[in-house]
Amino acid sequence: MKILDGKKIFSDIKSELKKEVSNLKKNNLKSPHLAAVLIGNNPASLTYVNAKVRACKEIGFGSTVITLPQEISQTDLLKEIDELNNSKKIDGIIVQLPIPSHIDENTVIHRISYKKDVDGFHPINLGRMVLGLPCFLPATPFGIITLIEKYNIQTLGQKCLVIGRSNIVGTPISILMSRNKNFGNCTVTLAHSKTKNLKSLSLDSDIIIVAIGSPHFLKKEMVKKSAVVIDVGIHRIPSELKRSGFELIGDVHTDVSDLASYMTPVPGGVGPMTIASLLKNTLYSAKKVIY
């Protein structure tokens, strides 16, 4: 089994982006700038936002974190987003999900200017993605296809099973894997909580992308030999074996590595690729290469 090393590819992409920043500076242009909105004190969200800011600093991007209290009203949050939309300094805006339940997620996502929507969640970007038009691709699916391309994994004509139909991962990656471009051309099945006979579908699949949000959901007996397995899940579970008292596990059981030809590790697989994609989208926004 070969590891799809997201951490390594992330490092390569950061080096490329660093060069882009120095070229921009040579031409007296400003560095790309990412704004992250963090609401409340969800420890996982704080970790993700910190990782995004750290990556920005490493490559010379500017970054701003707007930290807001859990009780913030929707109206006040939308005002913050409007300010970021109107700021000449800011190229990319993300609102770290999940957001508190008294705020409507769609209203917030739709308020971010699609021109600064580097998460690729806005309906204009998703609509353009479906049509194969220039857009900010959603960061996690963009990271997955980059990883598959970097490892030269054959997708044309392959059977791809996507498990999970979220707006931010399962649904968009199912479309990208089936598109008729250099990349894609898979026969895609999108499985979800109501799917029957999941095991027979997964046993028949060449590529399996698991984004169901359930620890160790995909087990060895569900995978055929030499399948390519992409694990989007990340769960923090208590562990007596670790000094920290917890370990990170994915949606895929580690035993699957006995059968898979390629597999993403957790951590160090899809997670860093999501950040890599966010940085690339922020650069595209600053260079106005998409709109």
Ligand code: GUN
């Ligand atoms: N929460 C989990 N994944 C993501 C992501 O890709 N972007 C944002 N903004 N929040 C998330």
